[in-house]
Amino acid sequence: MRDWRPCAILILLATLLLPQIVHAQGDPSRGAQLSGQCEECHGDAGENRIEGFPNLANQNYNYLVKQLREIRTSARERYGEATRQQSAEAKALLRAKRSNEIMDPFVVELSDEDIHDLSAYYADQACNAVMVGAPLPAPKIEARCQVCHGKFGITKNSNIPNIAGQDALYLEQQLLNFKTATEMAGGAGNRRAGIMESQVRMLSDQDIKDISLYYARLPCR
Numbered sequence: 001m002r003d004w005r006p007c008a009i010l011i012l013l014a015t016l017l018l019p020q021i022v023h024a025q026g027d028p029s030r031g032a033q034l035s036g037q038c039e040e041c042h043g044d045a046g047e048n049r050i051e052g053f054p055n056l057a058n059q060n061y062n063y064l065v066k067q068l069r070e071i072r073t074s075a076r077e078r079y080g081e082a083t084r085q086q087s088a089e090a091k092a093l094l095r096a097k098r099s100n101e102i103m104d105p106f107v108v109e110l111s112d113e114d115i116h117d118l119s120a121y122y123a124d125q126a127c128n129a130v131m132v133g134a135p136l137p138a139p140k141i142e143a144r145c146q147v148c149h150g151k152f153g154i155t156k157n158s159n160i161p162n163i164a165g166q167d168a169l170y171l172e173q174q175l176l177n178f179k180t181a182t183e184m185a186g187g188a189g190n191r192r193a194g195i196m197e198s199q200v201r202m203l204s205d206q207d208i209k210d211i212s213l214y215y216a217r218l219p220c221r
């Protein structure tokens with residue numbers, strides 16, 4: 001009689017490995033090689049130690065890809081490249097106003113493949129960011145944020161960023177950016193994302209400070 005056991009073991013192994021293969025849409029080991037140029041600001045394996053700069057470790061893949069594509073398109077425009085014949089896609093990426101003088105030079109030359117590989121690498125890193133202080137009680141408005149960002153600031157939805165353990169000053173700056181984006185006439189201003197603009201419209205600057213500190217003190221995993 002034929003022994004099916006080796007075959008059964010192979011199928012079991014394949015099933016166990018499948019979720020990881022599907023997750024890794026970019027090549028994390030090539031991403032690791034490229035990440036040397038990012039380390040100076042985003043830290044070893046994406047764990048930032050500079051105030052006001054974002055952690056990238058354990059950030060969600062789709063979210064990272066979207067941000068890098070937006071930053072790259074704005075950076076190319078800033079450096080005067082291909083502004084005339086923009087595709088509809090490039091226009092949509094530009095509308096996010098994700099350009100940042102500090103980041104632009106490092107992103108402007110990245111290929112799509114580089115962006116996928118770097119994002120896969122950072123999404124795969126465990127995050128052990130040193131806690132900046134004891135956890136704080138959740139502000140009232142947290143009930144709204146958790147619908148999308150997860151109960152403790154970590155979400156499985158790859159299009160939404162994890163915000164737990166993120167740098168407090170960085171969080172505050174981004175929320176203020178979304179807020180001024182709505183306040184400026186004609187849709188000008190920093191960083192546009194309609195979904196977040198409607199969330200921060202009603203928040204005071206103190207609310208923004210409090211919610212940023214609350215999330216900064218949760219573990220980022």
Ligand code: HEC
Pocket residue numbers: 034035037038039040041042052053054056064067068098099100102103106107118161173
């Ligand atoms: C000289 C410092 C510096 C270097 C080098 C650098 N970054 Fe950044 N990066 C920043 C800063 C500052 C921000 C925050 C920008 C803002 O406020 O919008 C940022 C933002 C980001 C974001 C958005 C994070 C988020 O949560 O939305 C990503 C993704 C990112 N960087 C990836 C990279 C990658 C990949 C590299 C290397 C190719 C890199 N960065 C190199 C300083 C740097």
Ligand code: HEC
Pocket residue numbers: 054066141142144145146147148149159160161162163171174175192193195196199200211
């Ligand atoms: C309806 C879903 C939704 C809700 C509710 C929501 N967010 Fe967001 N948030 C998003 C999405 C999607 C993004 C990514 C936007 C982009 O692509 O730039 C985001 C981005 C952010 C960012 C930028 C993170 C980074 O790494 O740059 C911060 C900070 C943030 N949200 C905080 C909050 C807070 C605080 C609340 C509650 C007051 C909240 N969000 C409520 C969906 C939501």
